[in-house]
Amino acid sequence: MSALLEVDDLRISARNDDDELTPIVKGVSFTVARGEVVALIGESGSGKTTIALSSLGYTKPGLEFTGGEVRLEGEDVITMGSDQLRSLRGQRVAYLAQSAAATFNPALTIGEQVTETCVLHGILTQEQAEQRAETLYRALELPDPDRLGKRYPHQVSGGQLQRLMAATALCGKPDLLVLDEPTTALDVTTQIEVLKAFKSVIKQEGSAAIYVTHDLSVVAQIADHIVVLYAGETQEYGTAEQVVSNPGHDYTRRLMHAVRPPPAAGQGDETSGEHRREAPALEVKDLLAGYGRTQGGVPSITVLRDVNVAIERGHSVGIIGESGCGKSTLARVMAGLLPAAQGQVLLDGEELKPALQQRKRDELQKIQFVFQMADTALNPRQRIDHILGRPLEFYLGLKGEEKRRRIGELLQMVELPQEFAGRYPEELSGGQKQRINLARALAASPEVLLCDEVISALDSIVGANVIELLKRLRKQTGVSFVFISHDLSTVASFADEIVVLYAGRVVERGTTDAVLSPPYHPYTRLLISSVPELRVGWLEETMETQEAQAGIDRVVTLTDKGCPFFDRCPLAIEGTCDEETPPVRALTGSHAIECHRSEAEFAQ
Amino acid sequence: MSESQQETGPSTQFEELPDAPPKRKVKLSWPGKIGVAVVIFWAIIVAIGPTIAPYHEADILDEELFIVPGSDEMYPDTDFQPPSKIVYLGSDYLGRDLLSRILFGARTTIGISFIATFLAYMIGVTLGIASAVGSKALDMSLSRVNDALLSIPSIMFALVMIAALGSTIPLLILLTGIIYATSVFRIARSLGQEVMVSDFVEAARVRGEGLWWVITREILPNIAMPLATDFGLRFVWVILFVSSLSFLGLGVQPPMSDWGSMVKENLSGLVYGSFAPLMPALAIATLTISVNMIVDDISAHSGGKLAKRMIS
Numbered sequence: 001m002s003a004l005l006e007v008d009d010l011r012i013s014a015r016n017d018d019d020e021l022t023p024i025v026k027g028v029s030f031t032v033a034r035g036e037v038v039a040l041i042g043e044s045g046s047g048k049t050t051i052a053l054s055s056l057g058y059t060k061p062g063l064e065f066t067g068g069e070v071r072l073e074g075e076d077v078i079t080m081g082s083d084q085l086r087s088l089r090g091q092r093v094a095y096l097a098q099s100a101a102a103t104f105n106p107a108l109t110i111g112e113q114v115t116e117t118c119v120l121h122g123i124l125t126q127e128q129a130e131q132r133a134e135t136l137y138r139a140l141e142l143p144d145p146d147r148l149g150k151r152y153p154h155q156v157s158g159g160q161l162q163r164l165m166a167a168t169a170l171c172g173k174p175d176l177l178v179l180d181e182p183t184t185a186l187d188v189t190t191q192i193e194v195l196k197a198f199k200s201v202i203k204q205e206g207s208a209a210i211y212v213t214h215d216l217s218v219v220a221q222i223a224d225h226i227v228v229l230y231a232g233e234t235q236e237y238g239t240a241e242q243v244v245s246n247p248g249h250d251y252t253r254r255l256m257h258a259v260r261p262p263p264a265a266g267q268g269d270e271t272s273g274e275h276r277r278e279a280p281a282l283e284v285k286d287l288l289a290g291y292g293r294t295q296g297g298v299p300s301i302t303v304l305r306d307v308n309v310a311i312e313r314g315h316s317v318g319i320i321g322e323s324g325c326g327k328s329t330l331a332r333v334m335a336g337l338l339p340a341a342q343g344q345v346l347l348d349g350e351e352l353k354p355a356l357q358q359r360k361r362d363e364l365q366k367i368q369f370v371f372q373m374a375d376t377a378l379n380p381r382q383r384i385d386h387i388l389g390r391p392l393e394f395y396l397g398l399k400g401e402e403k404r405r406r407i408g409e410l411l412q413m414v415e416l417p418q419e420f421a422g423r424y425p426e427e428l429s430g431g432q433k434q435r436i437n438l439a440r441a442l443a444a445s446p447e448v449l450l451c452d453e454v455i456s457a458l459d460s461i462v463g464a465n466v467i468e469l470l471k472r473l474r475k476q477t478g479v480s481f482v483f484i485s486h487d488l489s490t491v492a493s494f495a496d497e498i499v500v501l502y503a504g505r506v507v508e509r510g511t512t513d514a515v516l517s518p519p520y521h522p523y524t525r526l527l528i529s530s531v532p533e534l535r536v537g538w539l540e541e542t543m544e545t546q547e548a549q550a551g552i553d554r555v556v557t558l559t560d561k562g563c564p565f566f567d568r569c570p571l572a573i574e575g576t577c578d579e580e581t582p583p584v585r586a587l588t589g590s591h592a593i594e595c596h597r598s599e600a601e602f603a604q
Numbered sequence: 605m606s607e608s609q610q611e612t613g614p615s616t617q618f619e620e621l622p623d624a625p626p627k628r629k630v631k632l633s634w635p636g637k638i639g640v641a642v643v644i645f646w647a648i649i650v651a652i653g654p655t656i657a658p659y660h661e662a663d664i665l666d667e668e669l670f671i672v673p674g675s676d677e678m679y680p681d682t683d684f685q686p687p688s689k690i691v692y693l694g695s696d697y698l699g700r701d702l703l704s705r706i707l708f709g710a711r712t713t714i715g716i717s718f719i720a721t722f723l724a725y726m727i728g729v730t731l732g733i734a735s736a737v738g739s740k741a742l743d744m745s746l747s748r749v750n751d752a753l754l755s756i757p758s759i760m761f762a763l764v765m766i767a768a769l770g771s772t773i774p775l776l777i778l779l780t781g782i783i784y785a786t787s788v789f790r791i792a793r794s795l796g797q798e799v800m801v802s803d804f805v806e807a808a809r810v811r812g813e814g815l816w817w818v819i820t821r822e823i824l825p826n827i828a829m830p831l832a833t834d835f836g837l838r839f840v841w842v843i844l845f846v847s848s849l850s851f852l853g854l855g856v857q858p859p860m861s862d863w864g865s866m867v868k869e870n871l872s873g874l875v876y877g878s879f880a881p882l883m884p885a886l887a888i889a890t891l892t893i894s895v896n897m898i899v900d901d902i903s904a905h906s907g908g909k910l911a912k913r914m915i916s
Contacts, residue, residue: 335810356809364812377803381825391811444811 003031004073004175004208005055011067012050012059012232024063025050025232030225032176032208039211039223039240041255043459044430047232052178052212054078056093057085072176090117094169098181100161104153110164111149118172129171136167139204140197158323159190163197170205177202177209183218187322187486188530195221195532195539214459216255217532220244221539228252241536256534258460279349280310281480282334282367282448287343289333299341303329304504307343311448316474316481318495318512320488320527326504327484328372331450334482335369348447365395368441372453374433378425384411384436385421391443410439413476415469431462435469442473448480455490467494488527492516497590500524503564510591521593522569563596571597636901642894650714653707658692661708662859665691665699684870684878696870696880706887709861714891716777716856717843723781724842725835728788733819735789736796743793750789758783758845759852766854776855780842791834795827829902836899840892847888863888 012025025047032038040048050063054070057077069076077088089095094117097103104113114136115129124132130149137145140163153161162182169177182198183191199222202209213219219226219240226243228236228251236249247253287307292300303326311317319327332338334345336356345352347366353359371377378387388407392398398406408418414435425433434454441449451470455463471494474481485491491498491512498515500508500523508521515524529542562578563569569577573596582594632640659665669690670680682699685691693702731750735743762779769775799805805822813822847864849855856862858869863884870880 337806337810356812359812361812364810369807369810371803371807373803377807379804379822379826381828382821394811394813440807 004034004036005032005210006071007031007051007054007068008071009068010051010054010070011065012047012054012063013066014063016062021066023066023232025054027068028227028229028232028234029068030227030234030237032210032225034175034208035203035206036224037202037209037211037222038225038227039213039219040227040229041213041216041219042229043214043255043461045231046229048212048214048229049180050232051229052180052210053095055176055178055210056089056095058089087121090174091121091123091172092174093176093178094172094174095178096165096169096180096182098184100165100182101153101158103165104161106153108152109149110151110153110156113153114149114164114168114171117168121172123172132171133167136170136201139201140164140167141193142167157190159186159194162186162190162194166198166201170201170207173205174207177207178212179209180212181214182211184213184215188488188532189322189526191218191532192530192539192542198222199539214255215532216244216460217534217538220534220536221532228255244534244536254461258464279346281313281315281348282482283310283344283346283349284308284330284334284340285344285346287330287333287340287345289329289338289340289343291338294341297342302341302504304333307501307504307506309499309506309509311480311482313447314478314480315496316483316494318491318498319482319484319501320486320491320498321501323486325501327486327501328452329504330501331369331452331482331484334448334450335367336364337369361395365444366447368444368446368449370437370441370449370451370454373457374430374437375425375457377437378433378440380425382424383421384423384425384428387425387436387440388421388443391440395444406443410443413442413473414439429462430458431466434458434462434466438466438469438473442477442479446479448482450482450484452484453486454483456485456487463490470494487531489531500527505564506594507565508591508593510587511589514587514589514591519587519593521595522571522597523565526568563594571595571601573597632898632901635897639894639897639901642890643898646710646714646891646894649707649710653710657701657704657707659701659704661700661705661861663700663704665695665701684873684876684880687879693883694879696866697873702866702880702883705861705866706863706884709863709866709884710887712773712856712860713843713846713863713888716773716780716862717839717846720777720780720846721784721835721839721842723777724784724788724838725831727781727785729792729831731785732789732792733796733823735793736800737815737819737823746789747793750786753782754786759848762849763852763854766849771854771857773856776846776849780845783845784838784842788834788838792827792831795830796823799823799826833899833902836895836902840895843888843892 008029009027010025010029011023011027013021013023015021028047028051030038040051042048050059053059054065055072055077057070057080059065065078068078070078072088072092077085080088104110111130111133114133115124115126118124118132119126119129133149134145137148142148142160142163148156153164156164165182166177166179179198183194186194195218211219211223223240226236226238226240227234228243228249230251235251236243236247238248243252244256247256285308287304288298288302289304290299290302294300307326307330309317309319309330319330321327329338333340333354336345336352336354336359339354339356345354347363352363356364385404385407388410389398389403392403392406407421411418411420416432416435416439420428420432420436425436428436434457438454454470455466458466467490470481470483473479481495483491483495495512497510498508498512499506500515500521502523508515508524516528520528532538562580563572563582566572566577572578576596580596582596585593585595585598587593654661665682667679667682670682670685671678672680682695683697685695685699687694691701691703693706696702696705731746735746761783765779766775800823805818808818808822846855847862847867850862850864851868853865853868856865858865866884867881867888870878870884873880
């Protein structure tokens with residue numbers, strides 16, 4: 001098969017204010033054949049997106065091509081004029097950006113946006129385009145294909161939007177698709193459905209694709225060839241099979257280590273098994289919380305219902321669930337940012353006031369919140385020593401030399417050099433900022449640390465380093481952790497206990513071992529089976545299982561009665577599960593599952 | 605086990621890639637540098653103008669000064685004289701030295717405008733931030749009052765007030781301050797609201813920080829840059845506003861000199877081909893254009909987001 005796209009010794013440099021060139025891409029070569037998927041993989045800053053965009057003849061502002069060729073069917077796109085480029089982009093090469101939610105215009109219907117490009121290029125008439133779009137909706141297994149085009153972007157889910165982006169790109173029958181991290185922002189369950197849809201539609205349409213990601217296990221499912229990049233240089237280039245099963249380069253191996261192993265029992269960081277019979281460090285009881293106007297103790301939008309969680313001293317509790325299940329809301333209730341409508345929050349066995357403003361300073365000190373996005377959680381106008389020094393001064397009353405020494409210790413704790421104290425947040429990388437974010441929470445000498453998706457925004461290698469750091473800090477400080485994540489394998493590697501949330505209800509809880517080994521709640525089982533494994537062919541196998549099929553395409557809503565998981569559950573009992581609130585089944589130890597099915601039935 | 609050792613072991617080759625941008629330095633372009641130079645020049649004039657002026661602003665020059673040696677003309681015209689060694693920029697319609705009046709006028713024009721802009725900022729930023737951090741009811745009432753004030757044409761408003769209370773410099777400053785506080789309020793409010801919902805403000809609130817700390821340490825430093833840029837632009841508007849009031853005869857009263865009123869009173873000179881009305885106009889132009897060049901330069905450095913907001 002002849003090559004569709006040939007990238008030959010591509011060099012791209014950044015020009016700074018002083019007109020100096022800094023190479024970003026240093027001589028990368030690869031080819032994409034028709035109908036083939038080539039993955040570009042590497043961490044942030046490796047130049048993968050820059051290379052992918054070069055196939056459109058485009059560079060981000062401030063960058064320029066300094067050498068090499070990018071040939072699409074023998075024509076060099078770098079030297080093309082703007083007229084040629086205009087007909088190239090969207091017509092022969094289509095680009096799919098990372099965030100579908102940010103790409104779609106909320107004021108236009110989906111149909112208008114999907115058909116816009118190919119009508120604009122005059123490839124199809126409006127009618128033909130609409131027909132084509134409908135075929136694509138079917139191919140991508142989107143619900144209600146006949147009427148989907150009339151709906152607006154906010155009326156469909158995130159995973160559906162991501163697939164609609166693919167429809168937009170494919171509508172003009174491009175020769176080449178460029179996919180930039182299309183599943184990175186999605187939940188595992190959603191990621192599966194999107195991956196599957198992409199894979200089948202690429203095969204069906206026979207178009208080639210460049211797939212940009214940092215996640216090796218995703219690449220293993222979809223790519224034919226893999227290019228491993230580091231700092232703008234090719235580290236390894238080969239077939240997916242070969243790279244995944246027999247990595248030839250150090251860096252590839254490092255990337256593979258960073259892929260968190262699929263969750264399995266027995267890898268939790270077990271602290272001493274003895275159960276001290278004193279009050280838990282932090283506990284929530286019969287919590288009901290939500291947003292909007294509260295009437296008669298019930299908010300207009302209820303997010304959490306009947307939630308009971310206890311965090312023992314020195315333990316770490318993982319809270320897991322899909323986006324929208326109320327994980328972050330739970331953390332906000334604990335911190336007092338969102339006062340609970342009903343129920344209690346207890347610190348060391350003593351009830352806390354629901355709202356932040358009513359809590360005492362030493363109560364605030366004991367619960368510290370680590371925000372998800374370190375980029376926005378650090379004030380860009382404050383130096384690091386001010387950021388870290390403020391809690392020391394505020395809670396502990398440290399001043400002068402004592403404060404300065406403690407700042408040094410904190411920086412050491414999060415493995416950052418001392419001179420960072422004099423820097424501003426924007427001078428740090430994403431991983432370093434997250435470390436500062438952690439250090440600030442630790443500065444208060446808290447008893448409980450609430451970590452809300454702290455590594456979700458980081459790429460795999462950086463994220464793995466932060467997890468290692470968290471493990472060490474836990475041993476060092478004895479702080480209790482509430483670790484919130486949608487990534488089961490991250491939670492499994494860190495937490496002693498796991499609480500599985502679904503649509504605002506706790507569906508299963510217990511020690512990490514107990515939750516990750518049978519019997520499972522049907523939802524836990526779905527989550528576990530959705531974590532991609534690092535081997536070729538995993539996606540196809542998983543899609544055969546009933547859990548995966550059950551998990552696709554349902555909208556999560558908190559129901560007033562019955563089990564919220566009812567319409568996705570493969571074990572659902574009609575007439576019971578949708579009517580009655582499921583009972584809590586206590587199993588061995590502290591393990592409990594909220595389901596109508598009995599233990600014996602789970603085992604099947 | 606060996607694997608995990610390898611993972612955590614020191615590996616200098618594959619550290620986290622630094623993706624932090626280099627520290628932002630405001631480097632002025634050529635127009636910016638010229639702007640700074642001109643503004644500094646006028647600032648010096650404000651300070652020392654009256655002392656270096658050859659005559660007093662109200663001095664009507666003696667006819668004797670203009671007697672050309674060897675001529676029989678004993679009573680020459682003193683008004684609208686062209687530039688000469690006696691009057692470097694010529695004389696105005698009453699025969700006063702134009703240069704001296706510009707040097708004196710710099711203090712009035714720039715002084716009044718600067719104090720008025722400062723006042724507008726004090727009022728606007730205080731209320732704007734209060735509106736951003738305060739309750740919904742406070743925000744609502746402040747915003748509606750502001751909208752009401754904004755809906756009155758500013759020249760009309762000033763005209764009515766001056767007609768009622770008489771033209772004095774304190775009143776002029778107060779009026780201009782209030783009129784321009786309305787737009788400052790809107791900018792401060794929207795900037796404040798944006799910062800108020802950011803994660804780092806939330807982090808401060810979780811820590812238990814008081815409102816004062818949040819405002820002074822978290823919000824103000826983050827909106828200072830756009831506000832400072834806006835200050836420059838607003839200052840220019842105020843100069844033009846005060847000048848146009850003076851042009852209408854409502855601003856600074858004679859015999860005090862003011863650039864705006866100087867343009868107006870010398871307008872008739874154009875008929876005789878005199879430079880007199882052009883000189884103060886030129887002074888206004890150099891100052892406003894220079895400030896604008898600096899503002900453009902700074903906002904180019906702080907990104908397009910700011911530049912867009914400045915337009916409103």
